[in-house]
Amino acid sequence: MAEKINRNLQSQDFSITNNRIAQPSSEFYTVFSKQEILSLIEALKIRREIPLKYSYKGAGANIWDNFYRKLIIPNWYRSNVEIQLLRDNFQYLNANTQNSRKVNIIDVGAGNSYPVKEYIRKLDKLGRIDRYTALDISEELLEVSKRNFTRWFPFIKYTNSYIDIENSPIPEYLLHRDNVNIFLHLGVTIGNLQHRVKALKNFRQSMGRNDLLVLTNEIGNNSQWDGVARGGCYYHAEQIYQRINKNIGIQHQDCQLIRKYDKKTDSVVANLKFTSDYTIDFSSAGINKKVEISKDEEITIWRHHKHQLPELIEELEQAGLQLIYHSTNKYQLHIMAICKITV
């Protein structure tokens, strides 16, 4: 009898130590709206992914801002790629918006607004900017953008607002149709999205016939990745990994960070690999859901898809957009694509 109880206890112990339960922190429930949590759980259940866009919210805003200011601006050789590409394309953008005296800049996924500083200054000198609108999924980054922009340009009209460009077009009240609108989507953000064509369709729906969409991405063949993590894939993914562990409540000894090429999404990804069975228990704030993850399963926490030019043109066409001009940086690794709606 004693032996049987002992055996039962041993098997119970075994199941406790091998089936961990993670409970997201109270911060998690304050940072995300209920709708965002439900969509995160859905992505986790169906695609085994925590969409990268959510990592910019809450304390994630600081992670991005620090990463940008400490690593992208001073050190990284590709650091000023957006600024350089905006510089290279300044004449073209100016010449192609001459049917309105002034332009509105609508920066979607604005981050801290640093990349547009020089561009706005040049437009301002020519008396060509009417207003700047920063849109982002991260309310905290919108605060950083506002602080920066209003300090740099106290006399330019500034508006900001929450948006998830994968889910909805830009609300009409933010669009001032009296001027040409230049929509910016910089920082290779299009390559991080899950629904690229859906996002492009949302841009298309927000654009008038004279408006421009200016986006950047890396170009090349994803499957030929050399296996060396650099830039965002190295620094940003590492920080996101640590924060997810803390916020979701996964013990660091129960998981590891893996970067690899993912054939299904044709992207380079950073994955969190579980070394124990886990149940993530989202039962708080009226949400009663659990996600089971088995030992050795991986969830994607960072992803990037480079475009090849024909593929980019095709995705733009699917969204009702046409590429009217493009240029690459000197290493031919980044593209700035300028688009109009197809009429």
Ligand SMILES: C[S@@+](CC[C@H](N)C(=O)[O-])C[C@H]1O[C@@H](n2cnc3c(N)ncnc32)[C@H](O)[C@@H]1O
């Ligand atoms: C890679 S950062 C680029 C920031 C800035 N444009 C730059 O070039 O430095 C991506 C930005 O887009 C925002 N973002 C990501 N996904 C988004 C989405 N689906 N809708 C709106 N903003 C999004 C993030 O919060 C972040 O500020």
